[in-house]
Amino acid sequence: MTILNKQLPVNKADFPSLNNQLMLSSCSQSAPPQAVFDGLQAYQETLINQGMNWTAWMEKVESAKRKFAELINADLEEIAVLSTVSDAISSVINTLPFDSDDEVVVTELDFPCVGQVLQSLNLRENVPVTFIPETDHTIDSKSFEKYITPKTKLICVPHVSYYNGALQDLASISRIAKENGSLLFVDAYQSAGAVPIDVKEMGVDILVTGIQKYLMGIPGITFLYMKKELSSQLTPAVTGWFGQSNPFAFDVKGVDYADKTRRFNTGTPSIVNAYAAEQALDYILEVGISEIETYLKGLSSHALTYAKAKGFTVMSPQDVEKKAPTTAIYVENANEVEEKMRAKGIIVSARKDVIRVAPHIYNTEDDITLAIDTLAEVVNEQS
Numbered sequence: 001m002t003i004l005n006k007q008l009p010v011n012k013a014d015f016p017s018l019n020n021q022l023m024l025s026s027c028s029q030s031a032p033p034q035a036v037f038d039g040l041q042a043y044q045e046t047l048i049n050q051g052m053n054w055t056a057w058m059e060k061v062e063s064a065k066r067k068f069a070e071l072i073n074a075d076l077e078e079i080a081v082l083s084t085v086s087d088a089i090s091s092v093i094n095t096l097p098f099d100s101d102d103e104v105v106v107t108e109l110d111f112p113c114v115g116q117v118l119q120s121l122n123l124r125e126n127v128p129v130t131f132i133p134e135t136d137h138t139i140d141s142k143s144f145e146k147y148i149t150p151k152t153k154l155i156c157v158p159h160v161s162y163y164n165g166a167l168q169d170l171a172s173i174s175r176i177a178k179e180n181g182s183l184l185f186v187d188a189y190q191s192a193g194a195v196p197i198d199v200k201e202m203g204v205d206i207l208v209t210g211i212q213k214y215l216m217g218i219p220g221i222t223f224l225y226m227k228k229e230l231s232s233q234l235t236p237a238v239t240g241w242f243g244q245s246n247p248f249a250f251d252v253k254g255v256d257y258a259d260k261t262r263r264f265n266t267g268t269p270s271i272v273n274a275y276a277a278e279q280a281l282d283y284i285l286e287v288g289i290s291e292i293e294t295y296l297k298g299l300s301s302h303a304l305t306y307a308k309a310k311g312f313t314v315m316s317p318q319d320v321e322k323k324a325p326t327t328a329i330y331v332e333n334a335n336e337v338e339e340k341m342r343a344k345g346i347i348v349s350a351r352k353d354v355i356r357v358a359p360h361i362y363n364t365e366d367d368i369t370l371a372i373d374t375l376a377e378v379v380n381e382q383s
Contacts, residue, residue: 009287009295009361018362021345024371027162027190027326027358028349030216032280039279043272061274067281068223071289072188072207073198078231080224080243080264081274085189086113087238088208088224091264092185093117093154094237102153103128105182107139109161114187118156127153137315138166138322144176152182159197160190163351164316165300165326165358167195174203183230189213194296194325194360196289205230211273214325214360217280221273228260240266292361296325299359303327303368307357310376315354328354329372331379340378346371 010033012018017031043060046053065079082088093104104118108131118129132139132147138161148155155177160167170186177184183205188197193214199207207225211217236257241247242265245256257263284292300320304327307314313330317323331337334350341348341355348371349356357371 008364009291012362015362021347022367022371023347024357024359024363024367025347025349026194026214026216026360027165027356029212029219030193030214030360031362032216032218032276033283035279035283036217036276039275040272043275057271057274060271060278061269064221064274064278064281065223067278067285069225071192071197071281071285072225073200074225075228077260077262078225078228080226080261081269082222082224082264082266083220083270085111085187085208085210085222086117087266088222088264089114089117089185089187090120091236091238091266092206092208092224092226093121095234095264096154096183098125098127098153101151103130103149103151104154104156105130105132105147105152106156107132107158108134109137109139109163109166110156110158111162111187111189114156114158137161137164137328138317139168141169141172141176144173148176148180148182150180152177152180154183154185156185156187158187158190159192160188160195160324160326162190164328164354165190165324165356166317167191167322167324170202170204178203190326191324193284193289193292195293199225199227211277211280215277215280215284216360217277218273220270221277224261224264226261226264231261231263232259234263236264238266239263240268242267242269287361295361296359299363299365299368300325300327302365303357303359303372306369306372310372312372312375325360326356326358328356329375331355331375333382337375337378337382340381341371341374344374344378346374348375 014033015031023031066076069076069079121127122129132143174184186204186207188207188209192209210222212219243263245258297320307329315328338350
């Protein structure tokens with residue numbers, strides 16, 4: 001990795017996706033570094049030259065898990081690998097035991113799959129689901145104090161809102177949860193790779209995230225963290241041969257769950273995605289999450305200032321300390337606007353009524369200026 005200058009913490013040449021387009025879509029898919037493509041090539045070569053190599057493949061899965069554990073300050077034994085965040089959430093929700101007076105709490109800021117899984121629990125087992133309402137697309141700590149009660153078995157929160165990048169204070173929410181005997185479940189898909197995460201310091205019980213957003217990988221692999229004190233007590237409702245203590249024992253009649261969170265592994269993991277994830281995580285760790293956060297706060301500040309200067313309504317928090325790098329700009333026909341910007345070589349991400357400008361460490365203030373100028377042109381063309 002080559003550091004070009006103090007303004008840009010990485011070499012843009014490390015990112016092939018930037019050769020023909022400007023990418024500001026890390027809230028949906030970032031530009032993977034060349035190392036990720038090298039990882040995909042390495043997996044392909046095992047197929048071509050070795051036919052199969054289970055030993056090497058599983059070492060790669062373990063290496064990816066180890067690097068993710070390092071990123072969030074967890075132990076390796078507290079990490080499981082699944083295919084999607086929806087799979088991970090479903091596995092957790094369907095495994096937790098619920099008493100007759102238990103309830104689950106989720107925010108209106110959560111990604112839809114979280115609420116959908118919880119509503120499915122309600123339909124099957126009649127577990128009440130309470131939604132914490134948002135105000136101006138944010139939720140303050142007083143709302144968590146109001147809605148988390150001794151009846152709350154589980155509180156689900158997004159570390160960062162997919163809609164507008166609003167950042168939650170996990171440590172404060174954890175304190176409220178612990179005071180009520182509740183478990184804290186965190187969706188970190190919009191924060192991992194851009195915002196420091198320390199699950200021990202923050203008091204997180206369960207955390208899930210995929211790899212293709214700010215972690216700069218590709219879809220198809222998800223990491224599940226569950227603190228070992230909790231996972232050791234649970235019997236997974238969804239399992240498979242890699243959730244066993246010795247997958248290669250091939251014991252069709254026996255169930256011998258692996259220790260701690262490894263028991264939440266299911267079937268054969270996505271090996272090719274593990275090759276990509278290991279390289280992506282290595283890249284993030286090498287740059288350093290603190291440096292990434294500092295750099296992206298500068299870009300976030302510029303996006304806020306420049307979007308407002310161009311007359312746009314910004315739906316994100318106005319304080320960079322209360323948001324992640326994603327800046328949501330209100331537009332009508334957001335999906336159509338996204339496609340028109342793509343045609344101009346600028347990749348952004350639409351959700352509902354906003355265009356999300358989501359830079360990463362390969363972007364500059366000039367990139368954001370150009371994107372917002374182009375957005376203004378497209379909006380004016382529509383009016």
